Amino acid sequence: xxxxxxxxxxxxxxxxxxxxxxxxxxxxxxxxxxxxxxxxxxxxxxxxxxxxxxxxxxxxxxxxxxxxxxxxxxxxxxxxxxxxxxxxxxxxxxxxxxxxxxxxxxxxxxxxxxxxxxxxxxxxxxxxxxxxxxxxxxxxxxxxxxxxxxxxxxxxxxxxxxxxxxxxxxxxxxxxxxxxxxxxxxxxxxxxxxxxxxxxxxxxxxxxxxxxxxxxxxxxxxxxxxxxxxxxxxxxxxxxxxxxxxxxxxxxxxxxxxxxxxxxxxxxxxxxxxxxxxxxxxxxxxxxxxxxxxxxxxxx
Numbered sequence: 001x002x003x004x005x006x007x008x009x010x011x012x013x014x015x016x017x018x019x020x021x022x023x024x025x026x027x028x029x030x031x032x033x034x035x036x037x038x039x040x041x042x043x044x045x046x047x048x049x050x051x052x053x054x055x056x057x058x059x060x061x062x063x064x065x066x067x068x069x070x071x072x073x074x075x076x077x078x079x080x081x082x083x084x085x086x087x088x089x090x091x092x093x094x095x096x097x098x099x100x101x102x103x104x105x106x107x108x109x110x111x112x113x114x115x116x117x118x119x120x121x122x123x124x125x126x127x128x129x130x131x132x133x134x135x136x137x138x139x140x141x142x143x144x145x146x147x148x149x150x151x152x153x154x155x156x157x158x159x160x161x162x163x164x165x166x167x168x169x170x171x172x173x174x175x176x177x178x179x180x181x182x183x184x185x186x187x188x189x190x191x192x193x194x195x196x197x198x199x200x201x202x203x204x205x206x207x208x209x210x211x212x213x214x215x216x217x218x219x220x221x222x223x224x225x226x227x228x229x230x231x232x233x234x235x236x237x238x239x240x241x242x243x244x245x246x247x248x249x250x251x252x253x254x255x256x257x258x259x260x261x262x263x264x265x266x267x268x269x270x271x272x273x274x275x276x277x278x279x280x281x282x283x284x285x286x287x288x289x290x291x292x293x294x295x296x297x298x299x300x
Contacts, residue, residue: 026192
């Protein structure tokens with residue numbers, strides 16, 4: 001079973017072959033930079049700052065994602081998923097994902113579920129005074145990252161539709177023998193994604209431990225990075241989703257890379273969302289948190 005066979009499965013497959021291919025596709029989906037998975041897993045996992053909790057973040061996200069994918073392949077078996085081919089849902093999905101991210105990020109950073117930085121953008125008062133920066137880390141106002149929100153994110157993100165979803169919905173699902181087996185391609189695709197997201201979640205969660213810091217300092221870095229990534233990443237998703245909804249042609253713009261693997265085959269809007277959220281906002285937020293800790297240590 002080579003890569004071409006997995007990405008272009010033929011007809012006449014057995015149920016076992018369908019399940020194996022779905023699982024392998026799920027692993028590829030979870031391992032490649034996807035805008036529906038990586039930003040969310042990174043945000044929640046880094047906020048839990050431990051291998052176990054990071055894996056839990058990846059697992060919970062994938063739980064919601066798997067449920068939606070099982071529903072999707074059932075629609076594919078019944079021939080009711082054609083609307084995915086007719087309508088581009090990326091814009092609305094980006095907006096929904098961004099909205100939920102911003103809500104979760106606002107809760108982590110501010111202790112309430114919605115906060116727009118309009119005053120700062122207009123040159124008004126800043127959100128963090130020098131007095132608050134001098135607070136002991138254990139007295140900072142950040143809240144625990146709400147892991148239960150990852151399930152909601154998974155359900156929403158599952159409506160995103162790309163090359164992997166096309167294969168399991170329109171090629172694999174119609175080949176199963178019964179409606180009772182129709183969810184299986186989606187389930188095993190979700191399990192494959194879950195395996196990789198759990199691994200990446202564990203890795204992301206340990207990023208805050210790259211330097212020898214106290215437990216309070218690691219917690220501060222994790223929650224602050226998670227809050228900022230969710231909040232500002234959510235705003236980015238909202239804005240990009242709005243642009244894609246208004247100008248659908250933006251979603252089709254891509255620079256081919258020559259790599260046949262989906263998510264690595266082109267540089268497009270989704271790629272920039274991943275890089276911008278995880279690489280830009282996430283890593284920058286982590287570096288900023290390290291610097292804030294250094295300043296606090298100097299003052300003390």
